[in-house]
Amino acid sequence: MGKKTKHKSSLEEVKGIKQPESIQKIKLNRSKLPSTKAFVENILKGDITYLSRAITLVESTNTKHQKRASEILSASLPYANNSIRIGITGVPGVGKSTFIEVFGKHLTSLGKKVAVLAVDPSSSINSGSILGDKTRMPSLVKDENAFIRPSPSGESLGGVAQKTREAIILCEAAGYDTIIIETVGVGQSEIAVHSMVDFFLLLKLAGAGDELQGIKRGIIEMADAIVINKADGDNIKRANLAKIEFTRALHLYPLKESIWQPKVTTCSAIENTEIDSVWEIIEAYINLTKKNSYFEKQRNEQNKFWVLETINEKLKNQFYTNPIVKKELINVLNKVQQHELSSFEAAKKVLDVYHKK
Amino acid sequence: MGKKTKHKSSLEEVKGIKQPESIQKIKLNRSKLPSTKAFVENILKGDITYLSRAITLVESTNTKHQKRASEILSASLPYANNSIRIGITGVPGVGKSTFIEVFGKHLTSLGKKVAVLAVDPSSSINSGSILGDKTRMPSLVKDENAFIRPSPSGESLGGVAQKTREAIILCEAAGYDTIIIETVGVGQSEIAVHSMVDFFLLLKLAGAGDELQGIKRGIIEMADAIVINKADGDNIKRANLAKIEFTRALHLYPLKESIWQPKVTTCSAIENTEIDSVWEIIEAYINLTKKNSYFEKQRNEQNKFWVLETINEKLKNQFYTNPIVKKELINVLNKVQQHELSSFEAAKKVLDVYHKK
Numbered sequence: 001m002g003k004k005t006k007h008k009s010s011l012e013e014v015k016g017i018k019q020p021e022s023i024q025k026i027k028l029n030r031s032k033l034p035s036t037k038a039f040v041e042n043i044l045k046g047d048i049t050y051l052s053r054a055i056t057l058v059e060s061t062n063t064k065h066q067k068r069a070s071e072i073l074s075a076s077l078p079y080a081n082n083s084i085r086i087g088i089t090g091v092p093g094v095g096k097s098t099f100i101e102v103f104g105k106h107l108t109s110l111g112k113k114v115a116v117l118a119v120d121p122s123s124s125i126n127s128g129s130i131l132g133d134k135t136r137m138p139s140l141v142k143d144e145n146a147f148i149r150p151s152p153s154g155e156s157l158g159g160v161a162q163k164t165r166e167a168i169i170l171c172e173a174a175g176y177d178t179i180i181i182e183t184v185g186v187g188q189s190e191i192a193v194h195s196m197v198d199f200f201l202l203l204k205l206a207g208a209g210d211e212l213q214g215i216k217r218g219i220i221e222m223a224d225a226i227v228i229n230k231a232d233g234d235n236i237k238r239a240n241l242a243k244i245e246f247t248r249a250l251h252l253y254p255l256k257e258s259i260w261q262p263k264v265t266t267c268s269a270i271e272n273t274e275i276d277s278v279w280e281i282i283e284a285y286i287n288l289t290k291k292n293s294y295f296e297k298q299r300n301e302q303n304k305f306w307v308l309e310t311i312n313e314k315l316k317n318q319f320y321t322n323p324i325v326k327k328e329l330i331n332v333l334n335k336v337q338q339h340e341l342s343s344f345e346a347a348k349k350v351l352d353v354y355h356k357k
Numbered sequence: 358m359g360k361k362t363k364h365k366s367s368l369e370e371v372k373g374i375k376q377p378e379s380i381q382k383i384k385l386n387r388s389k390l391p392s393t394k395a396f397v398e399n400i401l402k403g404d405i406t407y408l409s410r411a412i413t414l415v416e417s418t419n420t421k422h423q424k425r426a427s428e429i430l431s432a433s434l435p436y437a438n439n440s441i442r443i444g445i446t447g448v449p450g451v452g453k454s455t456f457i458e459v460f461g462k463h464l465t466s467l468g469k470k471v472a473v474l475a476v477d478p479s480s481s482i483n484s485g486s487i488l489g490d491k492t493r494m495p496s497l498v499k500d501e502n503a504f505i506r507p508s509p510s511g512e513s514l515g516g517v518a519q520k521t522r523e524a525i526i527l528c529e530a531a532g533y534d535t536i537i538i539e540t541v542g543v544g545q546s547e548i549a550v551h552s553m554v555d556f557f558l559l560l561k562l563a564g565a566g567d568e569l570q571g572i573k574r575g576i577i578e579m580a581d582a583i584v585i586n587k588a589d590g591d592n593i594k595r596a597n598l599a600k601i602e603f604t605r606a607l608h609l610y611p612l613k614e615s616i617w618q619p620k621v622t623t624c625s626a627i628e629n630t631e632i633d634s635v636w637e638i639i640e641a642y643i644n645l646t647k648k649n650s651y652f653e654k655q656r657n658e659q660n661k662f663w664v665l666e667t668i669n670e671k672l673k674n675q676f677y678t679n680p681i682v683k684k685e686l687i688n689v690l691n692k693v694q695q696h697e698l699s700s701f702e703a704a705k706k707v708l709d710v711y712h713k714k
Contacts, residue, residue: 165701249609304690344667345427347664
């Protein structure tokens, strides 16, 4: 075998890196990053390429990218906040992708510009995410008034949530007036999404009477609407029964601060029926809450929540990743389990060890 | 008018203090504190005076008292943990005191030793608390196998919860095998109580169909049983309807980790009917969860929870009471509200300011 003439790819030329990277990252590395001004100007014009590239910068862990992302976000912020943000959750198999596709198409048919984002902390650079999967929304992907982005990957829900909130800012600056944020019921992700949207929609299937099986506690109470999908064919009767059951259950709850009485409706995403009813429900909610100022109040509370949440996560992270703390914590938790230490004494020991360092 | 001969009370003799103090505190200040050994020996014998004095030490903010309390708690800990802990919540007016009285009497009639504690962060040294009010449980107060203690006063729920958990240890060491912890639906106190008991009971009244009015979201899902009180006289029919309604609602929830299916029952505290049914429900729960190990698992999880909760509260307290932090936080929250700063940037600013100090 003769000597192989090594053909260096442009990527390798730039960084001497051999492992695979996403095409978008290659493009960012290869060419000089456009200026912040260029980014913002083009985002404001609704340029999808610049929008995508900006979101990729936001998601990047590279310090230079982070710095640029920060500048772009600051410059975009005054143009953000002018949209309706809708969270959609439901167990796998309930038909979220199909629903979002027809719902998104309905919205664009009404003249709206729709962005679809996702929060899925289980996604990673290697395995991607099942949410925001463009292959499952083939029609919406082709719609020039829709923008679909998979979940950022991340080590923690906090990190993923932060990047999603920053992506929302960029999408709003780019003129998207309706932002859909999809999530699955994984860990705390529904609570995180609920804390970043105006309207929280729970997508359900009609069961065999076991209506709330599989739904984590508290999610029902978070919902502003429950939409029972697959109300088609033989399933229509069951879907209507489920609707009655859920409506009755929702009426047992105390009044929400928004004054809004959560609604239950059926639909069939695959047959594209009653999708307009879903939007009418959301519109009614928006009208009510803008009129009674709850909309604005909730946005302010959410902003404040995320400031404090970010601070608290960083404080805890700094503490719990400290090796001395890790060691002492395991030690005291053992003693607590053996009833040798009270919880309070255990906490004191760990804090003392941290402060002595 | 001649000169008044001032009669100095013993209190004034000791401290030159003129303002009123509780009798118990006077006794502690005046006499030398018994030794830790004396405390523990007498508590283990079930001596109520020593038990009360020990709990007062636990509640005291005096450093010397705190130190002694800590020693007593450490020595008592091996003798604790052998009880059933029951949390009872319900809105004011539902009849908690009457219920706890007849329920407590029923338990002592079965040969149990019952301690009644309370978590009420709104109580203070001056105004006391409406919970654990002995005047509302006149029969139970006289029962030699019952011990009733009002809520500790405290500046924060965390502080009150901690003192209550420490009182539980002492009561258990004193031989009380059933600990009732009463709370009202004030802020997060129900969540705190739920995190320190084995069984969580929600006391309700039959309404006019508006069954869950006034109950905060999430409480229904926490309940292991819902007891509908005042099922007497003209109210019996409504109580039974409410029972059906709640039973149906509870069946819509996903299975609890304990496997236990929450029960709904009616009773009349004032007529002392069906109180034994309530205890039978709790017994069934204890049997089930001890058999399937959930009881032990939950106790371990709660202990761990309180270690981390205590640490996190102290970390946050240290941060948020810092004057530089307080100032910067107000500053950035304003900017966030004006859409001049993102939540994330705001959090970074505050953390930077804290770390620079």
